[in-house]
Amino acid sequence: MTAQDHLVPPLAALRHRRSAKWRSHPADVLPLPVAEMDFVLAEPVARALHAAIDRSDTGYAAPTRELAHALRGYAHRAWGWTIDPDHVRTVTDVGIGIVETLRRLVSPGDGVVLSPPVYEPFGWWIREVGAQPVEVPLATRPDGERRLDLDALEEAFAAPGTVAYLLCNPHNPLGLVHTRQELTVLAELADRYGVHVLSDEIHAPLTLPGAAFVPFLSVSEAARRRGFAFHSASKGWNLAGLKAATVVTADPAPKRYVDRFSPHALFRTGHLGVLATVAAYEHGDAWLAEIVTALDRNRRLLGELLARHVPDIGYRPPRAGFLAWLDFRRLRGEGWRDDPAAHLLGAARVAVTSGLGYGAEGRGFARLNFACAPDTLTEAVTRVATATTATTATTAPR
Ligand SMILES: Cc1ncc(COP(=O)(O)O)c(C=O)c1O
Incomplete structure (x- = not known):
């Protein structure tokens, strides 16, 4: 259990939500795209x-x-x-x-x-x-x-x-x-x-x-x-x-x-x-303060997870919001340099937002929504790390 658990329903409960985030992908996909938060509603x-x-x-x-x-x-x-x-x-x-x-x-x-x-x-x-x-x-x-x-x-x-x-x-x-x-x-x-x-x-x-x-x-x-x-x-x-x-x-x-x-x-x-x-x-105000604390922890957790598991993904912690703009251009393999979001969906079953919608600047980038439980974030980065290892292994010179 973490201090944030009371803020986020379990994944199985989240999958009963009927909003876009939870109905755009099959159940084996971890959805971290559209800008909705997984937190429970503020009580008031x-x-x-x-x-x-x-x-x-x-x-x-x-x-x-x-x-x-x-x-x-x-x-x-x-x-x-x-x-x-x-x-x-x-x-x-x-x-x-x-x-x-x-x-x-x-x-x-x-x-x-x-x-x-x-x-x-x-x-x-x-x-x-x-x-x-x-x-x-x-x-x-x-x-x-x-x-x-x-x-x-x-x-x-x-x-x-x-x-x-x-x-x-x-x-x-x-x-x-x-x-x-x-x-x-x-x-x-x-x-x-x-x-x-x-x-x-x-x-x-x-x-x-x-x-x-x-x-x-x-x-x-x-x-x-x-x-x-x-x-x-x-x-x-x-x-x-x-x-x-x-x-x-x-x-x-x-x-x-x-x-x-x-x-x-x-x-x-x-x-x-x-x-x-x-x-x-x-x-x-009180609920918002809790959410801001949770997001602050998650932006740091994301940095730690990436540094440990996939240090080639570029990340600057945001100073506001719950979106991370991730730079995949240092990863080997065409899939990462072009549209990493499409590649991640297939290879890692993690849904993030494609950088391509952001114009030429977004090629090789993807946007990840970290308004979720720390466990979900950890699972997402673990899946990404596995996918990058697999891709690197298959594309590295023999
Ligand atoms: C910068 C920005 N503006 C507007 C919106 C959408 O807001 P609304 O649903 O109120 O149109 C979003 C949603 O993520 C956003 O990030």
């Missing part, structure tokens, strides 16, 4: 949901300000950030919030900048509104750390036709936490060139010890003039299936775009999602 969230079911309270979300006020309270406690509830708009999920915002900002063919390797749907969302993705890859520092490439971003912002930048804050899949200094410069550049910044802050509640999340809209007047922030409890409290998120602004100019969302947008939000999110923001 479970209570709110059970109470709603007991009332048969499954209608539409009510037009109240409860969610905006709950987010305001949480953001203030967690990050010292003051939000005006009148500047919070409820939407179905972060994806819909970003797409609906982009729809009001772009004309067909406009450029929207993103920093790969980054959450794969960013590119889909930009294309969905008829805009062109403009890739400005993260810069690589001499020690291998990746950060926003502010010089290259300035060049892209200055180009004709660039209207917006999709910021992943914190950054999925690398778990980067951008600094106040970086965000301040980013906001200045955006303001100078008239570019809107859409800051996806969905992973922020899961910022891990040693890092401090900085809300984009908190950094400067320039950020508030240009920015939109997207928040949801769907990653932090594992509520993705319930469909509730928020768009936050902090200046009348960006708010005007959000005010043009369909008045029906609220009714496209999950009522249970709103109830659960309010419970998470108002009463979920």
Whole structure:
């Protein structure tokens, strides 16, 4: 037994879940792809949901300000950030919030900048509104750390036709936490060139010890003039299936775009999602702290396991979230260098997310979700190690 056992149901129980993570692969596959967590629900969230079911309270979300006020309270406690509830708009999920915002900002063919390797749907969302993705890859520092490439971003912002930048804050899949200094410069550049910044802050509640999340809209007047922030409890409290998120602004100019969302947008939000999110923001701090501790342990455990069993897989512990961006390019054998996720599924019966969806930057990489029991993580790395040994043995010169 480990200290974390009360947080994660046994694998046999997890296999009864009906969500995407647990129904996309046969039972012999260890699923560590899609960004759902294996942890049990936070007690206050479970209570709110059970109470709603007991009332048969499954209608539409009510037009109240409860969610905006709950987010305001949480953001203030967690990050010292003051939000005006009148500047919070409820939407179905972060994806819909970003797409609906982009729809009001772009004309067909406009450029929207993103920093790969980054959450794969960013590119889909930009294309969905008829805009062109403009890739400005993260810069690589001499020690291998990746950060926003502010010089290259300035060049892209200055180009004709660039209207917006999709910021992943914190950054999925690398778990980067951008600094106040970086965000301040980013906001200045955006303001100078008239570019809107859409800051996806969905992973922020899961910022891990040693890092401090900085809300984009908190950094400067320039950020508030240009920015939109997207928040949801769907990653932090594992509520993705319930469909509730928020768009936050902090200046009348960006708010005007959000005010043009369909008045029906609220009714496209999950009522249970709103109830659960309010419970998470108002009463979920203690549970979240336990989860952050568990994720902190798992990111270290993953590093130890890889160092011991497969040291050729490159790994930098993320500073936020539960995703590990693994570099397989040093492994011998074509399968590892091209699409290691496909190779792992066949050879190790471990499902991770392919790096190929992250653009050219993702070739030879895979994304592993470590929001699971330590035993599951250990089993996954053991399987990967066995598969790499087998492949190396068959591909090594005789
Ligand atoms: C950075 C990022 N944004 C958005 C999402 C999806 O959020 P939603 O389900 O609220 O659209 C995810 C899911 O993993 C994510 O990692």
